[in-house]
Amino acid sequence: MLRTTLKNLLARKLRLLLSALAVVAGVSFVTGTLVLTDTLNQTFDTLFANATKNVSVAVRTINAVDDSSAGNSPSRPLPSSLLDVVKGVPGVRAAVGDVDGTAVFVNPRTGKVLDTGGAPGIGTNWDGGTAVSAVEIAAGRAPHGQEFVIDKSSADKADLLIGDRVTVLTKGAPAAYTLVGTFRLAGQDSVGGATVIAFDTATAQRVLLAPDEFTSIRIAAVDGLSQTDLRDRISGVLPAGVEAITGKQLADENANAVQKAIGGFSTFLLIFAGISVFVGAFIIFNTFTMLVAQRVRELALLRALGASRRQVQLAVQLEAGVVGFVGATVGLVFGAGLAVLLRLAVAAFGVSLPGGGLVFRPRTIIVAYAVGVVVTAVAAFIPARKAASVPPVAAMRESFVLPARSLRSRGIAGGALAGIGALLLVYGLAAVTGKSGAAVVGIGAGLCFLGIATLSPLLARPITRFIGSPLPVLFGATGRLGRENAMRNPRRSASTASALMIGLALVSAFAVLGASIKDSVKETVSNSLGADFYLAGSGFGQGFSPDIAQSLRGKPGIELVTGLRSDVAQIKGKKGTILAGDPVALPQLLALRQVNGDIAKLGNGTIIMDSDTVTADGFVVGQPVPVVFPDGPTTLTLAGTYKKSQVAGKYLVALSEFSRHYNSDLDIFVMVRIASNANIADVRKEIDSVAKAYPNVQVRDQSEFVRQQEKQVDQFLGLVYVLLALAVVIALFGIVNTLALSVIERTREIGLLRAVGMSRRQLRTMVRLEAVVIAVFGALLGVVVGSFFGWALTRALKDQGINTFAYPLWTVVFVVIMGGLLGVLAAIFPARRAAKMDILRAIATT
Incomplete structure (x- = not known):
C-alpha cells in the first residue's frame, strides 16, 4: 500500500501542487513571524546585555504604581548629593549619574525632524570613557558646553556632518548646538531605531531635567565583588523611596519591555497567519474530496484485491501527510525569506535594528511541521473516511457515485456551530x-x-x-x-x-x-471637544515643550489654552490613566457636562471623575479619594463628577498636581479655543508663528x-x-x-x-x-x-x-x-x- 500511495502521489503531482501551495503560504507566514520575533528578541537581549555589561548596580527611585516599569520611567529624580554617598560605599569602583529626557533635532538641510518611524527621541548625558559606559566615539570627540554628539545611525540618515550647527528641541525653548561627534552603543550604530543625543552632564541637567538632579545612578564594582553583594551594601545607605538593583536585573527589565512590545506585534502577525492556515484547510479538504470522488473505482479495486478499509483510509491520510510535509518544508525555507522581508519592512518605517543573523529555534521548526502536517491530515480526514466506506463491488460499477450525506443534517450541524460561535464572539468581545x-x-x-x-x-x-x-x-x-x-x-x-x-x-x-x-x-x-485648534507632536507618542502652550496664552483672539499630559496611577486597587491640564480651561475644552459637585473647583489637592466610575467605586463628592502615584500614595478630594467622556477618560487632575508626582514635564497635546469675535484666519497665523520654532509640532483645525x-x-x-x-x-x-x-x-x-x-x-x-x-x-x-x-x-x-x-x-x-x-x-x-x-x-x- 505504501508503494501504491507514493505512485499515486507522483501520478497526480499537478493536482496536489496547489494544495501544497496553500500549506506553503500558511506555514511561511507562521515561520516568518516566529523567526522575526526570535531574531528581534535575541538582538535586543544582546544589545541591552552589552550596554549594561559594565554596570554592577543601578540606583533609582521606586515606582509605587508599577515596579516593572520603574527602571524605564522613574517617578522622581535623584538629588546629585546621593552620587557622593554612593561613591563612598565600600566596593564601589566607579559611579556615574545619568540624565535622561526627550530630545529631537531639526535637520539643518530639510528643516524637519528626522522620521524615526515611532522610535523615541532620547536625550542623555555623555558618559563615554567611564567604567560603567558602553558607548564609544565613532568620529569626532566628546561634547562640552553648547555641543552634542549623536548616534551614528541617525547622523547617517540625516546626512549630518561634524561641525554642523543643529537646532535641538527639548523641554525648553529650541536652542542651537554644534555637532562634535558620533557614537556607537555596544558596537552598534543604532539604538533600536531611536535618535539618541548626548550633552555634557551640566548641559543635560539644564535642558532635560534640572540642575543638581539625576535620573538614575549606575555603579561599577571592584574586581571580585558580586553584583548582589554590592547591591546589598548600597541599599543600606539609600533613603526611603530609592532602590538599588543589579545590572543583570536592569538589562532584563529593558529587554522585557522590548519583548513585550515585540510580543504584541508577533501576536498580531500570528493571528493573520492562523487565518491563512484556516483558509488553507478548506482548500485541502476540497481537493481531497474531489480526488477521492475521481478515484472511487481505483480505491474500490484496491478493496477488491484485499486492502482493508483501514488501509485505504491510511493511504489517503498518508498522501495528505506527504503533501503537508513537503509544504511545511518549503514553507520553512520561505519563512526565513519572509522574516528578512518583514525586517526590511520594519526598517522601511524608520526603525533601524541592530545587526545580527536570523535566529532559528527548534520551536520554530516543530511548529512549522506541526502546522503543515497536522492541518493537512485533519483536513483530509473526512475524505479519507469516505474513501474507505465505499463497497468494492458497488464502486466498480461505471455509474457509481459516492453517496452524499443529507443536507438536513448539515443544516442542523451548521446552525448549531454558527449559533454557538456567534454567542462566543459577542461574549468575548463584550465581556x-x-x-x-x-x-x-x-x-x-x-x-x-x-x-x-x-x-x-x-x-x-x-x-x-x-x-x-x-x-x-x-x-x-x-x-x-x-x-x-x-x-x-x-x-x-x-x-x-x-x-x-x-x-x-x-x-x-x-x-x-x-x-x-x-x-x-x-x-x-x-x-465632546470644545477646541478650535489642536497641536500634537509629529512623532507617535512624542511629547513636546510646554513653552508652546505658555506662549499661546494671552495671544490676541485666543480665549482658552491647555496642554495635556497623562500617565498611570492606581485608584481603589485599579490602574488607570490620569489626564492633566489647566484647571480652568480643561473642563471647557473637553466639553465636560457636570453631574454632581463643581468641576470648576479642579486644582491642587482635588480630582474630578466621570460619574459612572464614581458610582461603581462607591465614592461621594467631597470625599477623600486615595490615589497611588509613582512617588507613593496620597489623598485627593473629589471635587465633582462629569458625564462619561471618551476623550476625558475617568480621572482628571490639575497640571500643578500632576507635576508634583510625575517626572514628565512635556505636553502630549495642546488644545486652543478662539474668542467668539476673533477672526479664525488671524488666530491661525498667530498659532503657526509660535509653532514654527518647533518643527516637531503640527497645528490642525477641527x-x-x-x-x-x-x-x-x-x-x-x-x-x-x-x-x-x-x-x-x-x-x-x-x-x-x-x-x-x-x-x-x-x-x-x-x-x-x-x-x-x-x-x-x-x-x-x-x-x-x-x-x-x-x-x-x-x-x-x-x-x-x-x-x-x-x-x-x-x-x-x-x-x-x-x-x-x-x-x-x-x-x-x-x-x-x-x-x-x-x-x-x-x-x-x-x-x-x-x-x-x-x-x-x-x-x-x-
Whole structure:
C-alpha cells in the first residue's frame, strides 16, 4: 500500500501542487513571524546585555504604581548629593549619574525632524570613557558646553556632518548646538531605531531635567565583588523611596519591555497567519474530496484485491501527510525569506535594528511541521473516511457515485456551530478582556466560519442560480452551461466559496469597523471637544515643550489654552490613566457636562471623575479619594463628577498636581479655543508663528484634526488588508484547484461539447463564468458574515469611543466586484487547459 500511495502521489503531482501551495503560504507566514520575533528578541537581549555589561548596580527611585516599569520611567529624580554617598560605599569602583529626557533635532538641510518611524527621541548625558559606559566615539570627540554628539545611525540618515550647527528641541525653548561627534552603543550604530543625543552632564541637567538632579545612578564594582553583594551594601545607605538593583536585573527589565512590545506585534502577525492556515484547510479538504470522488473505482479495486478499509483510509491520510510535509518544508525555507522581508519592512518605517543573523529555534521548526502536517491530515480526514466506506463491488460499477450525506443534517450541524460561535464572539468581545478574551473571540469566529461553511451547501444552489441568472441572457448557451456547472455540485461550490468567504468576511468586518471609527471621531470632535485648534507632536507618542502652550496664552483672539499630559496611577486597587491640564480651561475644552459637585473647583489637592466610575467605586463628592502615584500614595478630594467622556477618560487632575508626582514635564497635546469675535484666519497665523520654532509640532483645525484621525485609521486598515491578502490569495488557489480538478473530472463531457460545436473560446468563457459565479457566491457570503462581525466589533468597542455604527456600502460593493474579478483570474489556467484538450481523447476518457 505504501508503494501504491507514493505512485499515486507522483501520478497526480499537478493536482496536489496547489494544495501544497496553500500549506506553503500558511506555514511561511507562521515561520516568518516566529523567526522575526526570535531574531528581534535575541538582538535586543544582546544589545541591552552589552550596554549594561559594565554596570554592577543601578540606583533609582521606586515606582509605587508599577515596579516593572520603574527602571524605564522613574517617578522622581535623584538629588546629585546621593552620587557622593554612593561613591563612598565600600566596593564601589566607579559611579556615574545619568540624565535622561526627550530630545529631537531639526535637520539643518530639510528643516524637519528626522522620521524615526515611532522610535523615541532620547536625550542623555555623555558618559563615554567611564567604567560603567558602553558607548564609544565613532568620529569626532566628546561634547562640552553648547555641543552634542549623536548616534551614528541617525547622523547617517540625516546626512549630518561634524561641525554642523543643529537646532535641538527639548523641554525648553529650541536652542542651537554644534555637532562634535558620533557614537556607537555596544558596537552598534543604532539604538533600536531611536535618535539618541548626548550633552555634557551640566548641559543635560539644564535642558532635560534640572540642575543638581539625576535620573538614575549606575555603579561599577571592584574586581571580585558580586553584583548582589554590592547591591546589598548600597541599599543600606539609600533613603526611603530609592532602590538599588543589579545590572543583570536592569538589562532584563529593558529587554522585557522590548519583548513585550515585540510580543504584541508577533501576536498580531500570528493571528493573520492562523487565518491563512484556516483558509488553507478548506482548500485541502476540497481537493481531497474531489480526488477521492475521481478515484472511487481505483480505491474500490484496491478493496477488491484485499486492502482493508483501514488501509485505504491510511493511504489517503498518508498522501495528505506527504503533501503537508513537503509544504511545511518549503514553507520553512520561505519563512526565513519572509522574516528578512518583514525586517526590511520594519526598517522601511524608520526603525533601524541592530545587526545580527536570523535566529532559528527548534520551536520554530516543530511548529512549522506541526502546522503543515497536522492541518493537512485533519483536513483530509473526512475524505479519507469516505474513501474507505465505499463497497468494492458497488464502486466498480461505471455509474457509481459516492453517496452524499443529507443536507438536513448539515443544516442542523451548521446552525448549531454558527449559533454557538456567534454567542462566543459577542461574549468575548463584550465581556472578557485580555488574552482569555482574545481566545474566546478567536474560537467564536472560527466556529462561525465553520458553521457558515457547513450551511453554505444549502444556500449554494439558489444563490448561484440567482447570481448566474443574467448569464444566459448575456452569453447564451455558454452562460447557461457556466451557471449550471456552478449549481451542479453545491457542496463543492460551497466549499470552494467558503475559503474566499473567510478572507472577504474579515475585509468587510474591518471596513465596517473603520467606517464606524471615522464617524465616531467626527461625532466626538463635534460633541465632546470644545477646541478650535489642536497641536500634537509629529512623532507617535512624542511629547513636546510646554513653552508652546505658555506662549499661546494671552495671544490676541485666543480665549482658552491647555496642554495635556497623562500617565498611570492606581485608584481603589485599579490602574488607570490620569489626564492633566489647566484647571480652568480643561473642563471647557473637553466639553465636560457636570453631574454632581463643581468641576470648576479642579486644582491642587482635588480630582474630578466621570460619574459612572464614581458610582461603581462607591465614592461621594467631597470625599477623600486615595490615589497611588509613582512617588507613593496620597489623598485627593473629589471635587465633582462629569458625564462619561471618551476623550476625558475617568480621572482628571490639575497640571500643578500632576507635576508634583510625575517626572514628565512635556505636553502630549495642546488644545486652543478662539474668542467668539476673533477672526479664525488671524488666530491661525498667530498659532503657526509660535509653532514654527518647533518643527516637531503640527497645528490642525477641527477639520484637519478629523482628517488626520481618519488617515491613521486608513493606514491601519491598509496594513490589515495587506495581511489578509495572503488569505485571499490562498482562496484564489482554491478556486484554481477546484476548477482544474473539475475540468479533469469532466474531460469526457468537455470532449462531447467540443464535438457538437462548442469553440475553444466558448469553452474558456464557460469555465470563467463558472468561476465568477462561485467567487461572487463566496464574496456575498463574506460580506454578510463580515457585516455581522463588523457590527459586533463596533458594539463591543462602544466603551472605547466607537459610538456610531456606519456601513461602508460602496466598499462592500467593491468587495463583491473584486470577488468576481478574482474568479476571472482564477479561471485562466483551468480554462486554457480545458480548451487545449484533444477532442477524440477526451471523448474516449472513462
